[in-house]
Amino acid sequence: MVRWEEDPVYQAIAQAFVSGDLEMHAGGPLDVRAAMASISQEAKDAFAYDHLPWERFPRGPETRGDVANLRSGDADVVRRALRGVSGELANSACSVAALAVPFLLRVAADPRGHCRVFALELVADIVQWTLGPSRCTREELLRLSGGEWWFEPSAYPGHWGIEAARDAVAADLDLVTALLDDxxxxxxxxxxxxxxxxxxxxxxxxxxxxxxxxxxxxxxxxxxxxxxxxxxxxxxxxxxxxxxxxxxxxxxxxxxxxxxxxxxxxxxxxxxxxxxxxxxxxxxxxxxxxxxxxxxxxxxxxxxxxxxxxxxxxxxxxxxxxxxxxxxxxxxxxxxxxx
The missing domain is CATH 1.25.40 (Serine Threonine Protein Phosphatase 5, Tetratricopeptide repeat)
Structure with missing residues (x-):
């Protein structure tokens, strides 16, 4: 197993965002928001997850493998795949979790699929992700995380991941609102x-x-x-x-x-x-x-x-x-x- 320090993806991220200018990469190949915007509705509907550049993001290939299993006929396989994506979110890897959002929505929307509620709750967790533990105050209880800059353990800008996930839900809002009648x-x-x-x-x-x-x-x-x-x-x-x-x-x-x-x-x-x-x-x-x-x-x-x-x-x-x-x-x- 390659140590993370030797992983070329982590090295590229560190070079871009530790030693470089974050805004210089906005809209470029390392911007998960741009990657999300590049995939067509037709590709998402066809579950064409390979259209996304998983290899550019930390833990991308592993998450791609989990997305590939989301339509398995075996409920246990789907559940493990969802736990894999959830694990990336728990490790503050919002960027790669965001790439899974269009496909998680389609799992939730498919009445023949497995673990549909889990898939939609995972989407909700990604777009509602907050910085640190939730607090019970009048100012914070119902607040979403805003535009604060924060960085994933890999040094990737995590706020880009949240923005990409929310853009993905906005693009597929008809799927989400239809599930209000589930x-x-x-x-x-x-x-x-x-x-x-x-x-x-x-x-x-x-x-x-x-x-x-x-x-x-x-x-x-x-x-x-x-x-x-x-x-x-x-x-x-x-x-x-x-x-x-x-x-x-x-x-x-x-x-x-x-x-x-x-x-x-x-x-x-x-x-x-x-x-x-x-x-x-x-x-x-x-x-x-x-x-x-x-x-x-x-x-x-x-x-x-x-x-x-x-x-x-x-x-x-x-x-x-x-x-x-x-x-x-x-x-x-x-x-x-x-x-």
Whole structure:
């Protein structure tokens, strides 16, 4: 096995981005955004993954092999391939994970495929990727990573990878919005989570509202509310704050939806939490609600040890000084359970 220091791809990346000017390479052969833009819709629909220059990016050939297995008839093979792409993302290799996005979307959209929900959730994880652990504050809970420069372990500009992934979702937004009507509740939630970062604001907002009007599953409705609030945090919507208030203040609305609306309101508003919102949380934010909301990706992103994501969110949004517990000398120590 070739050591990474001796790998010609890593050497080329280091020479380009450690010793060279990053902007000089924008739009060039090492720009994953340009590589993504170069592949036609026809090639993506034909699953022609070989049209992309995998060999130019760290861990590219390995990820190409995983993409090649995504349409296997063996569910275990597909699952391992998805874990391979997920592993690259976990190692902060967003550039090569981004190249897989068009094909992950087509796996998710194919009703005959295996691990469809896993594939779409992986797309959502790539486009929603954030710098460091997610924090439960009113300023950060529903924020996407912005245009900050950051670099992968290989020295590749990781923000280019996130931009490429979001461009890929925008190009295939019709596939994503169609999955808002999928029979699987988890798929509908993942579609909402992925769509927020696509950039086509009007189209995404309209599709989310259309789905919300007919959605019967309270947990999926809660996810759609969080997605719409997140969209408003990124792209101001003057009506969204009042809309979330109407939801959390309505006692006929399911508790899980009221709680999501309250979280959204807290992230959209600068004002202190009113007594009526606190009363709604007191009634609705039960252990049962926390259990129901636990699978939502917004909650999974902030789930920490034995503390539920919902409880961390509420504590952080209402008491920001207590949002992140001070750890002891052990850097891996878990925070205390919320009481």
């Amino acid at each position: 029979p699987e509740p988890e798929m509908r939630v993942a579609a909402a989570y992925a769509g927020v970062a696509a950039g086509r604001i009007h189209d995404v907002r309209s599709a989310l509202h259309v789905r919300l009007r007919v959605e019967a599953d309270p947990v999926v409705r809660a996810g759609l509310v969080l997605a719409l609030a997140q969209l408003a945090c990124e792209h101001p919507d003057p009506e969204c704050r009042a809309w979330t208030e109407a939801l959390w203040s309505d006692p006929t609305t399911p508790p899980v939806v009221r709680v999501s609306a309250a979280l959204g309101w807290l992230c959209l508003a600068d004002a202190p939490a009113p007594e009526s919102l606190l009363a709604a949380l007191e009634v609705c934010a039960t252990e049962e609600t926390a259990r129901l909301m636990a699978p939502l990706p917004w909650m999974r992103a902030v789930d920490h040890g034995d503390d539920t994501g919902l409880h961390r969110c509420i504590r952080g949004l209402l008491h920001p000084d207590d949002a992140e517990p001070v750890l002891d000398e052990d850097p891996w120590a878990l925070p205390p359970i919320l009481t």
